[in-house]
Amino acid sequence: MPQVPANAFSAPVTLTGPHARLEPLSHSHLDGLIEAVQDGGLHDLWYTSVPHPDRMAEEIDRRLRLRDAGEWNPFTSFDAQGRVAGMTSYLHIDAQHARVEIGATWTRASCHRSALNTQCKLLLLQHAFDTLGCIAVELRTHRLNQQSRRAIERLGAQLDGILRAHQRLPDGSLRDTCVYSITASEWPTVRNHLQWQLDKPRNSA
Template sequence: MTAPNPFTAPVTLTGPHARLEPLSRDHRDALRDAASDGELWKLWYTSVPPPDRIEAEIDRRLALRDAGSMHPFTVFDADGRVAGMTTYMHIDAINRRVEIGSTWTRASCQRSGLNTQCKLLLLRHAFEQLDCIAVEFRTHRLNTQSRRAIERLGAQLDGILRSHLRMPDGTLRDTCVYSITAAEWPTIETHLQWQLDKPRSA
């Protein structure tokens, strides 16, 4: 195990619409239930673990945390129910860059303030406590829902990595790379807080 560093040090991030806690094996059963909500693993362009693979996925993420390349979180909704998972990944502590990714959210929590709250908490911690110079987001070129969500944050498209990854079903993924820089953060923070504060249609 590598020496602890600020990028992987345990921290709980809390807001009105969501709470992010360090991923724990104690969350296994609740994460299985969350993964079953909407059967998200059946979406071919994502990599959401099915319920019977949750334990292995927790172990994988915790191993990457111990290696210093990932900081995994369990996501809770405003009612304290486990809603999914998210991470700081591809941590580059020397250049002070991270990617927010490996994120999935139970279907019944989607299209709510939860995702925006999570991103606000993660971005604020990255820029204000970890002193990051940039934060990345990556997604499948054909995952239009994810791309719209990233663009609503205010992230800019840096480019598309063609035939970047092989998906579990054997298809090749074109990866869209987005980022927010430290210089952009104050405006993005205001934008995200406005999104959370504005009235939501039913």
């Protein structure tokens, strides 16, 4: 596959599927994001870095600065009804080696265990592998965030290892980071698996 220009990795793009839509993050999404993060009090979870409602505008600014620097590509997620559901991003963009991480993700509690997360991951992985030509996509989470780990493993990602004492969290505790990845050779199987999860008749995916 021909090499994709570096700026394509951080270029704003809208990704759409039957169960979710990803739009380039914008300050116009501020009110919806504040309402979404208050659904379930996600900002109170100690093991995640979910923005506080009072600092949501600052978080949007931060993500957009990282986008302008070519390091991130941030999105706002919307559910099938068009309601703001949360945030996600490509981060740690390495255009030279065609690698990205999917992360900085949070989703309103009422969308948990719905098809939204699976659809968003399928859209992001499809764009990363099929459009950007990535050789691998990483996903990372706190070692103790079992809900996130199970969700990542359901995608078909493989655990590469655990970075011990990797980061200091706002409360002063140290985070052990689980690093997962999906490689380009694994992508066709993962894609079929995710599509099967979305197509099968059940209440969650």
